[in-house]
Amino acid sequence: MAWADQLGIFARHAWPCIVSYCYFNAESGDVLHGSFDEAVNMWQVIILQADSRKISNKEFISILHWAEHLANRMVTAYTSSTSHYLWTRLLTPSSIIPHDTLVIQFVPMGYPNKATVGYLPWGDEPGRHNLRGAKNTEVQKIAHEISHVLGILHEHQRWDREQYLKFTCENVWGYETAVRRCEASEDCDMDMLCTYYGTASDLPWTSGRSFTVGNVGDLDSQGPFDFESVMLYSAEGWADKDECSIEKKAESCPLCKRTADGGLVEMSSSSTAASTMATAYL
Incomplete structure (x- = not known):
């Protein structure tokens, strides 16, 4: 089961253009990348069929691939106790992790899948956009959380x-x-x-x-x-x-x-x- 984070009195915004994402750590990538990729593919089909006036330029770009780019370089991309330095640490001479990157994190069984709703334009706190899922979560439930990330609420x-x-x-x-x-x-x-x-x-x-x-x-x-x-x-x-x-x-x-x-x-x-x-x- 899943739920969206508290909206409060402020409506969320549409993403400016690209939803870049990374995994919280290597374990999160190992556990969730398969179902997340399938869920993104599900969304890509829907986007291609949708009215471009309703959904424009919403694409997911993976800026980190743990096996290829992070081996022996960085243990985690983000933890709440670290400073912005770790978040923006250079992975290659020409790349950094944007502060509004979506962080995908593995959670143990028994914890709910969850995600932030829409784009949060207030401040530049890293990790403010997040999606969390458990091992063996069905693809449609990950697609549900991606929908929250894009700003969609429960029917x-x-x-x-x-x-x-x-x-x-x-x-x-x-x-x-x-x-x-x-x-x-x-x-x-x-x-x-x-x-x-x-x-x-x-x-x-x-x-x-x-x-x-x-x-x-x-x-x-x-x-x-x-x-x-x-x-x-x-x-x-x-x-x-x-x-x-x-x-x-x-x-x-x-x-x-x-x-x-x-x-x-x-x-x-x-x-x-x-x-x-x-x-x-x-």
Whole structure:
């Protein structure tokens, strides 16, 4: 499962042109380069098919290849405890690592895949753009995180989602713990626990904030709702109950697809293809 970092009150920007990237260290490159490359290829196909007015000059350039360029030269490209010197240290006489480079990092199993959303133009802090993934992460989930990097949010967090989906907050993993935390806090509004991003973030309730809708800055939904979007969680995404994830009972899942008459619901299937036009693009 994956989630985007907190947007706060500022909308993210489109990347100026090229998304350059590197791996956090050799292990990250060894673990993630295969699935990341496949996910980039998936995106390249989508970009070639997309309207150039919607997506222009978005290409990924790998500026580091560990086996070829970093052997015995640099252990890591970036760590939060180091200065800008290490980040901009010369790899060859004519190349440096730009401060806005996307850092791809391996995380142990059990930690969520995650990525920053869009381009962050404020300051020149290295490592501010990042994508993290675990070993054996499916290609479509890496493509999901790449979508966040490009500025795309979750399809199921559109303001109009209730026309297409039934969301049951009580079925989201960690709901009961979040309720107890909210009840114990003088500043937490229980009525906003499942609807307001800031409330879920402040607790913190990571899984819950992946379903909230509403104020995310200057982002607008575009086009018809896309049930094939790689940015749409499957019905069992962040499910708290075995009745959903194992027994496949729709009433026990966080998200279910509405039928044509808007009444009964059915299990929504896992996303199989990336779609670029269904959600907000910065």
